[in-house]
Amino acid sequence: MSSSRDADRISSVQQTLDILHEMSQLLNTQLDKETLTTCVRMIESGVNPEALAAVIQELRRENGRLVLQQDANAR
Amino acid sequence: MAQALEALVTALVPASRDGHALRSDLVAHCEDILNSHIGGHNEPDLGHLSDLIKRQLLQSSPTGAASLKFTNLLSRLLDQPVLLRKQASIHFLQSLAGSPSQPGVGFLPVLGPPPPPRTSPSPSPVEPPVSRLPKGKSRADILRDYRLKNGRPHLPENLLLRDTLYLLQGISGKYVRFSAQDDSETENKLLFVEDSKHVISSPTKALILRLAEVGHLYTRVEAFVREREEASGVGMIEQSLCHHLQAQLTEYYRLIAILESQMSASSNGTRDGSLEGRSLREEETGLTLRRLDVWITEWRLRMRMMSVCVEGARGAQGGALVNLIHSYTDNGDPFVRKFTDQLLEEVSKPFFATLHKWLFSGELYDPFSEFFVAMDPTLAHMQSLHPSSLAGGIAPPSGDGGFGGFADVDDISVEREGGLKLWEAKYQFQEDMLPMFVGEAFGNKIFSTGKSLNFIRYSCHDSDWVVTREKMSNTGGTLKYSDIAGLERSIDTAYQIASQRLFEVFIDKFKLLDHLRALKNYLLLGYGDFADQLMEALNGSLTRPANALYRHNLTATLETAIRSSNAQNDPPDVLRRLDARMLEYSHGEIGWDVFILEYKVEPPIDTVLDPDSMVKYLKLFKHLWQMKRIEGTLSVGWMRIVGGARTFLRVPELEPQWHQIRIVMAEMIHFIRQMQAYCQLEVIECSWKVLLDFLNKKEGDMDAMIEAHRSYLDRMVKKVLLLSPKSGKQESVLNLVTEVFSTILMFREATDNFYNYCLSESARRDGQLDAERGVYTGTEPAHDPDTLPRLIQQVKDYSGVFSERAQTIVHQLQAHPDLDCRFLGIRLSFSDFYRRKT
Numbered sequence: 001m002s003s004s005r006d007a008d009r010i011s012s013v014q015q016t017l018d019i020l021h022e023m024s025q026l027l028n029t030q031l032d033k034e035t036l037t038t039c040v041r042m043i044e045s046g047v048n049p050e051a052l053a054a055v056i057q058e059l060r061r062e063n064g065r066l067v068l069q070q071d072a073n074a075r
Numbered sequence: 076m077a078q079a080l081e082a083l084v085t086a087l088v089p090a091s092r093d094g095h096a097l098r099s100d101l102v103a104h105c106e107d108i109l110n111s112h113i114g115g116h117n118e119p120d121l122g123h124l125s126d127l128i129k130r131q132l133l134q135s136s137p138t139g140a141a142s143l144k145f146t147n148l149l150s151r152l153l154d155q156p157v158l159l160r161k162q163a164s165i166h167f168l169q170s171l172a173g174s175p176s177q178p179g180v181g182f183l184p185v186l187g188p189p190p191p192p193r194t195s196p197s198p199s200p201v202e203p204p205v206s207r208l209p210k211g212k213s214r215a216d217i218l219r220d221y222r223l224k225n226g227r228p229h230l231p232e233n234l235l236l237r238d239t240l241y242l243l244q245g246i247s248g249k250y251v252r253f254s255a256q257d258d259s260e261t262e263n264k265l266l267f268v269e270d271s272k273h274v275i276s277s278p279t280k281a282l283i284l285r286l287a288e289v290g291h292l293y294t295r296v297e298a299f300v301r302e303r304e305e306a307s308g309v310g311m312i313e314q315s316l317c318h319h320l321q322a323q324l325t326e327y328y329r330l331i332a333i334l335e336s337q338m339s340a341s342s343n344g345t346r347d348g349s350l351e352g353r354s355l356r357e358e359e360t361g362l363t364l365r366r367l368d369v370w371i372t373e374w375r376l377r378m379r380m381m382s383v384c385v386e387g388a389r390g391a392q393g394g395a396l397v398n399l400i401h402s403y404t405d406n407g408d409p410f411v412r413k414f415t416d417q418l419l420e421e422v423s424k425p426f427f428a429t430l431h432k433w434l435f436s437g438e439l440y441d442p443f444s445e446f447f448v449a450m451d452p453t454l455a456h457m458q459s460l461h462p463s464s465l466a467g468g469i470a471p472p473s474g475d476g477g478f479g480g481f482a483d484v485d486d487i488s489v490e491r492e493g494g495l496k497l498w499e500a501k502y503q504f505q506e507d508m509l510p511m512f513v514g515e516a517f518g519n520k521i522f523s524t525g526k527s528l529n530f531i532r533y534s535c536h537d538s539d540w541v542v543t544r545e546k547m548s549n550t551g552g553t554l555k556y557s558d559i560a561g562l563e564r565s566i567d568t569a570y571q572i573a574s575q576r577l578f579e580v581f582i583d584k585f586k587l588l589d590h591l592r593a594l595k596n597y598l599l600l601g602y603g604d605f606a607d608q609l610m611e612a613l614n615g616s617l618t619r620p621a622n623a624l625y626r627h628n629l630t631a632t633l634e635t636a637i638r639s640s641n642a643q644n645d646p647p648d649v650l651r652r653l654d655a656r657m658l659e660y661s662h663g664e665i666g667w668d669v670f671i672l673e674y675k676v677e678p679p680i681d682t683v684l685d686p687d688s689m690v691k692y693l694k695l696f697k698h699l700w701q702m703k704r705i706e707g708t709l710s711v712g713w714m715r716i717v718g719g720a721r722t723f724l725r726v727p728e729l730e731p732q733w734h735q736i737r738i739v740m741a742e743m744i745h746f747i748r749q750m751q752a753y754c755q756l757e758v759i760e761c762s763w764k765v766l767l768d769f770l771n772k773k774e775g776d777m778d779a780m781i782e783a784h785r786s787y788l789d790r791m792v793k794k795v796l797l798l799s800p801k802s803g804k805q806e807s808v809l810n811l812v813t814e815v816f817s818t819i820l821m822f823r824e825a826t827d828n829f830y831n832y833c834l835s836e837s838a839r840r841d842g843q844l845d846a847e848r849g850v851y852t853g854t855e856p857a858h859d860p861d862t863l864p865r866l867i868q869q870v871k872d873y874s875g876v877f878s879e880r881a882q883t884i885v886h887q888l889q890a891h892p893d894l895d896c897r898f899l900g901i902r903l904s905f906s907d908f909y910r911r912k913t
Contacts, residue, residue: 039167050170
């Protein structure tokens with residue numbers, strides 16, 4: 001009984017995540033499924049969505065900078 | 076939390092997987108961001124959010140498929156029970172998607188470059204657009220190359236663009252310019268400067284011509300604004316029109332500036348970019364003639380409207396100008412309607428300011444005479460003149476110094492003209508200046524309201540009330556064009572309040588009713604006892620020639636009559652105004668002809684009781700007074716012939732004559748009594764009742780009051796004087812009646828003579844009898860045998876004339892168009908006494 005309820009729950013979580021992922025693709029956010037899951041979990045735990053978006057962008061920019069640096073170093 | 080962040084960092088920055096320091100740095104940084112206030116304040120609701128997203132999606136893929144899909148997904152997500160903060164998640168996605176700014180939009184958001192016609196389903200705005208693969212030459216390119224080879228290529232568009240931008244500002248460019256004609260009357264023409272190296276294709280020419288129209292209109296509007304700025308004495312409405320136009324032009328300048336910077340940006344790009352890059356950029360961001368055309372389209376309409384207004388403004392002024400603009404609001408095109416509404420709102424501001432002042436304080440502030448109420452400048456000074464004259468008139472209630480002496484008659488008459496003239500002519504209604512959205516009925520109401528307030532303020536010296544009213548009305552909001560219903564409401568209230576107040580002032584403060592009543596009682600002989608007393612007291616002096624009369628005697632007699640009758644109970648303010656006067660007399664006239672009673676009025680009462688009405692009152696008084704006189708004479712005569720003749724006139728052979736005289740005199744008494752009853756009961760009292768009803772109702776404005784009084788008076792004049800509406804015969808009955816009056820007087824004289832004769836005759840007979848008895852009583856008076864037949868003949872003549880005229884009068888009255896007069900005819904000949912003898 002309880003196992004079937006758990007199974008239900010898991011499947012619905014899965015579905016929700018699928019939908020969100022699809023939306024994210026539609027909106028072209030370029031988040032992979034894992035990152036999206038992490039983000040959704042954070043939001044559910046009360047993080048401000050706009051701040052989180054800022055974080056993601058910040059990290060992306062940081063990454064770009066790092067990659068450029070590496071390229072320069074490699075050269 | 077930190078764990079999750081770390082996971083994020085490692086997922087997004089692969090380099091941090093190795094460097095621990097970098098990772099912890101980033102995590103700390105991210106925590107900083109999360110703890111900051113970004114986005115902390117607002118949380119848009121779901122509907123708004125999804126709208127935003129859909130709009131975004133529509134922008135990137137105009138087919139709408141993506142947004143449809145999103146709607147689908149959203150509804151499915153909402154069905155899911157798991158997440159608590161779905162909205163926040165969506166917000167997160169949205170802010171992540173919306174954050175990368177789309178390239179090329181710049182400051183012209185609406186006309187961004189069309190989405191690149193690529194086939195990939197999810198265009199990525201983050202990445203710079205992938206440069207297009209070089210293709211084979213298009214036909215246009217081939218054509219251009221061909222032209223280049225021929226040596227006459229098309230003029231490059233960016234050069235033309237620059238010129239066109241100049242044209243939009245009314246400046247001639249290098250390749251395209253306005254024909255040099257300074258006078259604005261002739262149509263400005265556009266000239267294309269063709270040089271040998273380049274050609275301008277005709278479609279481009281057409282396009283430029285279209286664009287140049289805006290420039291042409293712009294020069295016209297701008298010239299108008301400039302001209303008005305310099306000119307002096309420009310009306311306020313025109314000023315505000317200019318202001319509005321200027322604001323519009325500023326807007327226009329802004330647009331041009333933006334376009335210009337856009338153009339220069341694109342031309343910079345062309346300079347350092349490769350050919351391919353240039354064409355691409357131009358396609359994406361640059362300004363072309365066609366884009367310019369799209370940008371300008373709205374302005375073309377606006378400019379057209381503005382130039383039309385400008386054209387109209389040359390001929391019209393003030394309210395007429397507002398009318399002109401208002402006539403454009405009835406337009407099916409919502410854009411035009413909106414524009415004109417806006418314009419009208421702006422332009423009508425000074426009008427409404429004036430209206431407000433006029434409607435609530437009765438002041439006309441209109442330095443450029445644009446309002447639909449115009450002041451007569453010659454009467455403007457009356458405002459300052461009035462208080463002094465009024466103060467002089469009212470201040471000394473004890474003496475009649477204010478009225479005394481004929482020296483200031485001229486002065487008085489000048490002032491007397493004041494009231495009504497002031498009311499009627501100080502302000503004039505100008506129909507062509509009345510804005511159409513107000514409507515004529517309301518215009519009249521506004522006019523009357525302001526006039527009433529002004530009148531209350533300056534002629535009735537009740538400015539305190541007006542000021543308080545004004546203050547009260549200020550709280551009720553302002554008048555403006557967009558709120559016509561409110562405007563009408565406030566006009567209605569203001570009108571009612573002002574009229575009500577005017578009535579109150581007139582009836583309570585200035586005792587209009589008392590004055591009217593006094594006029595009726597004294598001048599129309601409503602006080603019978605007073606009239607009798609006056610008649611008796613004056614009888615002796617009035618039979619004397621007019622030049623033997625003195626005014627002070629008359630006034631003293633008047634005083635006596637007042638004291639000895641009920642009139643003494645009237646308020647002193649009323650009695651003070653009553654005065655006896657003589658008209659201008661000519662030789663041979665006696666006191667009866669020139670004596671009149673007068674009632675003095677002063678501003679502001681003279682607005683209602685204007686000099687014209689006073690003249691009518693005098694006319695009525697004269698007629699009624701004469702009637703009274705005849706009545707008095709007849710009653711004295713009747714006493715004599717009935718009492719005296721029976722007791723001591725013993726001339727038996729003359730008895731039949733006396734009998735005849737009594738019959739005729741009874742007929743005359745009947746005539747005059749009926750006449751009087753008709754005047755007093757059927758005419759004066761009935762009219763009075765109508766007037767009283769009106770005054771008690773307290774409806775309508777000053778004009779209505781004046782009108783009511785005037786009709787009251789006219790009705791009385793018409794009926795008392797038995798005037799007939801037929802032209803040329805208006806006074807025929809009246810003339811007959813006056814003739815009858817004089818016949819009665821002559822008859823009375825003849826009977827007096829006859830009476831005297833009989834008296835002396837009976838005395839002679841007494842003497843004879845005495846002599847027969849041997850008593851000598853005196854010398855025998857000379858006896859003239861001719862006298863008796865002559866006297867009898869006179870009496871007979873007059874009685875014949877009287878019955879003849881009375882009969883004519885009755886017959887004329889029976890055919891009189893006025894019903895009341897016809898009824899008088901019936902009264903006079905109630906027993907068919909005056910039936911036409913055949």
